[in-house]
Amino acid sequence: MSAATPGSPFGYASKRIGNNGDLGWVEYLLLGVSAATSGPLSVPEGVVPSASLCSFRDLLNEYTVAVRRMTCQALELMAEGLGMDDRDAFTRLVLHKESDSMLRVNHYPPRPELKLLQQQQQHGGGGRVTGFGEHTDPQIISVLRSNATSGLEIALRDGAWVSVPPDQTSFFVNVGDALQLVGEGGRSRYREFTWREYKASAYRTKLAANRLCHFETTS
Known part of the structure; x- marks a missing residue:
């Protein structure tokens, strides 16, 4: 299993969150999820599937399909509540073949003793130990x-x-950030920008930063 890297975020990582020095008391597994398929995930070349591997893959697909179905229902209700004429507008984004959907499994180990925290702070370790830290989610x-x-x-x-x-x-x-649409009075709060532009901007900032401020309109 390979560690997560800036070029390929998927895989296993711990403590280091993002590319800009954010640290957390966490380990996580980040898996890419195909948007529309409900079939089995492909086995990497050279890997002989075992019973346990197939069982995990089957369970993962079953879980992903069920959560995606629930997510689409929630998005349709949100579109209806926002008064949008196209009730499927958000759902189509989730089901698009180039959708950026992903599954993250987080594990937060028990907190260290307070004495250890105090020792870390005395040696420049910073403030309290947090799990994932203050942040907004980028997705819809x-x-x-x-x-x-x-x-x-x-x-x-x-x-x-x-x-x-x-x-x-x-x-x-x-x-998430992608669903913040308008400001007061129904005026568009942000200029048009692509998902690629947003991610490029987000990768240059820390978790707690306001990632949308770079796209706000001035008028």
Whole structure:
């Protein structure tokens, strides 16, 4: 299994998040997801599939197809709630053959003892250890499954952070940067830009940065 790299973000990585020095108390597996296919994932050349490998692949495909179906239903309801004439506008983006859909599995190890944290801070280790750190999601939406683990927090408009109770029977839906459409009065808040432009800009910034400010209109 290869580690995630700036040129190819997929694979396994830990602690280092992004390309600009962001660190977290986390390890994760990032897998690319084909947009429209529900068939089995291809086996790399030279790899002989085993029963366990096929079982994992089958389960992954089954899970991905089910979550994608739920995601499309949620996007159709969002389009309807926004008063859009085309109810399938967001769904077509998700199902497009060049869709940038992905599956991330995060694992947050137990926090170190407070004494260790204090020692790190005394030696220039910075502030508190966080899991993934403050950030916004770039996608249209992110669908999260928390299992029974707490730790997810969201920032309110006044800057205060509140904890989201875990719920292993539900999914959380986060609105990403790509779905911020208009400002006050229905005026377009951003100039037109491509997904490629956005990602190129995002890769140059830290997680907590406002990635959309570079595309805001001045009028």
